[in-house]
Amino acid sequence: MLTMTQLKDRSLLGLKDLGRDEIESILNRAAYWEAQHEKLVQVLASKFVANMFFENSTRTRFSFEMAEKRLGAQVLNFTAAASSVEKGESIYDTVRTLESMGIDAGVIRLKPAGVLEELSSKISVPLINAGDGNNEHPTQALLDLYTMKKRFGSLQGLTVSIIGDIKHSRVARSDLWALRKFGAEVKFCAPNNMTAPELEPFARYVTMEEALRSDVVMMLRVQLERHATGMLKSAEEYRAQYGLTEERASKLSKHTLIMHPAPVNRNVEIDDAVVESEQSAIFPQMSNGVPIRMAVMERAMK
The missing domain is CATH 3.40.50.1370 (Aspartate/ornithine carbamoyltransferase)
Known part of the structure; x- marks a missing residue:
């Protein structure tokens, strides 16, 4: 016992x-x-x-x-x-x-x-x-940190942007708590009705433009069922405002790592071509x- x-x-x-x-x-x-x-x-x-x-x-x-x-x-x-x-x-x-x-x-x-x-x-x-x-979701955060550490060698000083439905995301929370312990800066980017005010003392909410200026860009899954509650007007509108489109991805720094906890709604929170791009670590995350x-x-x- x-x-x-x-x-x-x-x-x-x-x-x-x-x-x-x-x-x-x-x-x-x-x-x-x-x-x-x-x-x-x-x-x-x-x-x-x-x-x-x-x-x-x-x-x-x-x-x-x-x-x-x-x-x-x-x-x-x-x-x-x-x-x-x-x-x-x-x-x-x-x-x-x-x-x-x-x-x-x-x-x-x-x-x-x-x-x-x-x-x-x-x-x-x-x-x-x-x-x-x-x-x-602690094991997801652990594999996220492991993926970042393999890429950058250290987590100290990294800037990590987490983009999407922060309010309902357990991944965002576990990543936030863990990354802060290693000296990384976490930034959030979310529609107004998807923010988590209780997390503001620990991570700044920034514009999409600023969020993309980071070492790691972590896109969160959009729960499309939130259409029914009015929280999400449409998948198309979300993609236009908060999606990692090919156009936005083309402006990322060459060293920026693209991540996503999966499952991915392709062409909503992240474009299909970006999922498969060289900067994407989405499938290595799963491994x-x-x-x-x-x-x-x-x-x-x-």
């Missing part, structure tokens, strides 16, 4: 309260795993992990599953639509059920913010945050997600 201190040290609920040294150790361990030529190692051969996705995801779930299986872990997958949660069972009861069956760690993605923090105080296995509401999550899962269960 793990103590509460050990659980806290092995869990990964967010980056806001995680120290720089701990983040750096995860990044360094990810570099170790990326350098390994063998696709399958058995460091977690006797461990069982459950990927519990109470919110739809494809890319993040497969990335975790790939990482877990490469480490030799036994993996249990389920989504809420295929589970008893749809019949009214609580998230807590579902997690406790899997804990009772003997899992060694749980990866959880859910819509309501704050629930994961509460769960962690009642569950006796390490929990990994795979995205909770508009709170945090980097596997060694990062290998480091996180090894930390949780070894």
Whole structure:
């Protein structure tokens, strides 16, 4: 049985309260795993992990599953639509059920913010945050930092612009908390109705023109379903005002790195040709997600 201190040290609920040294150790361990030529190692051969996705995801779930299986872990997958949660069972009861069956760690993605923090105080296995509401998405931020560090060598002094729906973005928050610990400057650019005022003390809101004058330009996914709420007038208008069009991309500094947490709405927040451009790190980001999550899962269960 793990103590509460050990659980806290092995869990990964967010980056806001995680120290720089701990983040750096995860990044360094990810570099170790990326350098390994063998696709399958058995460091977690006797461990069982459950990927519990109470919110739809494809890319993040497969990335975790790939990482877990490469480490030799036994993996249990389920989504809420295929589970008893749809019949009214609580998230807590579902997690406790899997804990009772003997899992060694749980990866959880859910819509309501704050629930994961509460769960962690009642569950006796390490929990990994795979995205909770508009709170945090720590492994995405870790792979973002890893991608930037591979490109620039250091995060100190980098200027990083995050452009799009800041209000609802857990990626923006995790990236903000982590980058600030390494001495990077984060700038936000968003439509007025997509800003997060509570984050203003930590990152300036700038114009699109200024946002593009950065070492890293991070475009956020536009949730097109916000058409229905009136928050987003049209995809075309958003692209015209806040999209990384080919024309805007052509004016970027040659050293600027283009990033996006994906999935990408091509020709909305970023033009199709820009996704595939030489300055784009969008697909390398996805590749980097596997060694990062290998480091996180090894930390949780070894």
